[in-house]
Amino acid sequence: MTDVIIAGAGPAGTIAALVLAQAGVRVTLFDRASFPRHKLCGDTVNPGARAVLRRLGLDHVTAGGLSVKGMVVSGERGVRVIGAYEGECSGVAISRRVLDERLLTAAAAAGVEVQQGVLAQAPLRSDDGRAVTGLEIVGPSGRVDRQTARVTIAADGRSSRIARATDLSATPRWPRRWAFGAIFSGVNGLSAFGEMHVRDRRYLGIAPLPGGYANGCVVTGDRAALRDPDLLMTTIRDDAEIAGRFARARRVSDVAVLGPLAVDVRAAGMPGLLLAGDAAGFIDPMTGDGLRFAFRGGELAALEALRVLDGGWRDAHLRLDVARRSEFAAKWRFNRALRALAASPAAVRAAGVSAALLPPLLRRVIQYAGDVHLT
Template sequence: MNTHVAPAADVIVVGAGPGGSAAAYYLAQRGLDVLLLEKTQFPREKVCGDGLTPRSVAALLKMGIDTSEGNGWTRNKGLRVVTRDITLELDWPTLDAYPAYGLSRTRLDFDDLLAQRAVEAGARLQTATQVTAPTFDLAGRVNGVQALLGPDKEPVTYRAPLVIAADGVSGRMALALGLNRRDDRPMGVAVRRYYYCDAKHDDDYLESWLELRSASDPDTLQPGYGWIFGLGDGRINAGLGVLNSSASYQQVNYRQLLLDWLAATPEEWGLRDESNADGPIRGAALPMGFNRVPHYSRGMMLIGDSGGMVNPFNGEGIAYAMESGDIAAEVAAKALAANSSPRREAALRTYPDQISDHLGGYYRMGGIFVKLIGHPEVMRLCTEQGMKSRTLMRFVLKLLANLTDARGGDAMDRIINGLQRVTPKV
């Protein structure tokens, strides 16, 4: 079957996850013709912790998403941090820039809500469209994408002067431009499973367990944490994330590690019982700390996981995907309004610097943090000594969740913001 060229758009966005839908929303709001291509059909499952910090909530509110409990969201007021000896409940900080609550909701319909918000703004959503590669003009600049459409995999070409890659950790679009993953940047792995759990499903706090040990190697403390996030519907999301900075990273069976950790939870929670599980254990990679750069090249912008934008401190990706989509849309709109190709290209080339200004110093700090806690003795010191000080843990919460006011704020805000300013950007 011959490939045919579909009608053009101003911008093609590849992937209707949080980053792609946010980019499409903000582009459409600016009056641009946006084609949002998604390989699956909604609703669809996606591996995630399903817990949202106030930073993610702020990104949702900016898009006009109704985050009320009556609209299917489960609210939480902070983070409960657990070790063998100490449990601390830390409320989300009160800030001007962010709400004082977090949320949880499964990705089964979360992404669909955001994609439909983009459609309401004027974007054209097309599902069951598997983008396979970018297309190039004679100068080697991206000018569209090739895709397989529908169940019959009909080959189609879509043209646009700009493509935004939001295709996730696989980075297929970026790889086509020779943008390979950097091995010197952090990487993580996460696994999760749903359980029915009456004791925890409507918890007021997200829960983080800092001591992860496998039954086969109980003396080694893994650089990461386990989580229990209540979903408000009788279920919880139980999972863990581990960083690649430990010597045993490649050897650990993370699915078994999850089961070993859950075996240490109270018996009355029912998390040791396979009959309470709702579905299999699923896993995914976490591309962190800008591990794929540059974020713009030859007519293509990278956002979210495709650009390695997961927070190295806590593994959060949704907030940063949506924020990068917002920034990309602003840059793209200015570029496409330029009256010449050189001016358009000059505007697009500002995108990497803007992303770096937004997160570069913080992510460099995160990279240092990842290397430090890769040493079991450092991880042990952090958990055993840090948990003894509520004040210190409040500071750690702000740092790890990237929750500060840019102007003013308290002493903790000023310290964290100052560290970001003086830390060289990635």
């Protein structure tokens, strides 16, 4: 029997698998996609996330990426603050298509059995229904199979079939926002800084990518705006600060849509099952720290799985919940506060006035958003 099976070969799943395999655990990793594949994301590994990779000996997976020295944040009425990361800290911009494939290659090299094109469609339950004993999977041919293991980790994203089937996660009634993103060539004015442009009821992120490309993504909960089939380009064209920079730009990917974004969870697992990555909860991505949550969350799930294999379950899912709260609770509060601010036009205007009068305050926010304190 495989010791641990993992649904989802994104960053959280591959980090969990790699940590376990390096400890001598037999691990099988399933993903419905075939890699490389495109993934809607900000495409930036912030300084804190980069520190996790470095500690795990995985800094090489970002090779060839662009150094990100900080963030440019703009608001309406000309407010603009440049926040450079302190000291030698930097993030790195690299497409998820490249990053995820490299992480998966590293996991396979460590001894993980990787099965691509395989959907983890449901959890297997014990006879009394109180524990998860494995996964029901569907292979490329459509054949349904049952895979059992001592520990199952669900890292299959914010729409996790496993977390939802076990009533561990749900989409909250509020906030409900959607992200629309694409890759562009020919965008003018790119630099070594990521960009966040906060506007009334939406925000637009722009991240430079290797090869002269840029990631552009707009996030909004404005229901009227969501009826626009070309919302991303409308947002760019209607923004006086941004439009000219995209005058000769060309979209080189389809527009990917993700939403509603927020996912709440009531626990980080149940007997037999641990959650990791976006399957364990998701907050709007405006601070760019999603990959650190994924990397560190995958590692925490793996460490708890190792304890289970060594000494039995003994409320492992509750211990993981405590570990995640200890690690992430302060940042979750910070992100929710920014999310609430961005949802209020009055608050956005007030924040713009504060940023114009006290730019050092916004620079400190940028440091914390980039997890510089964790490097």
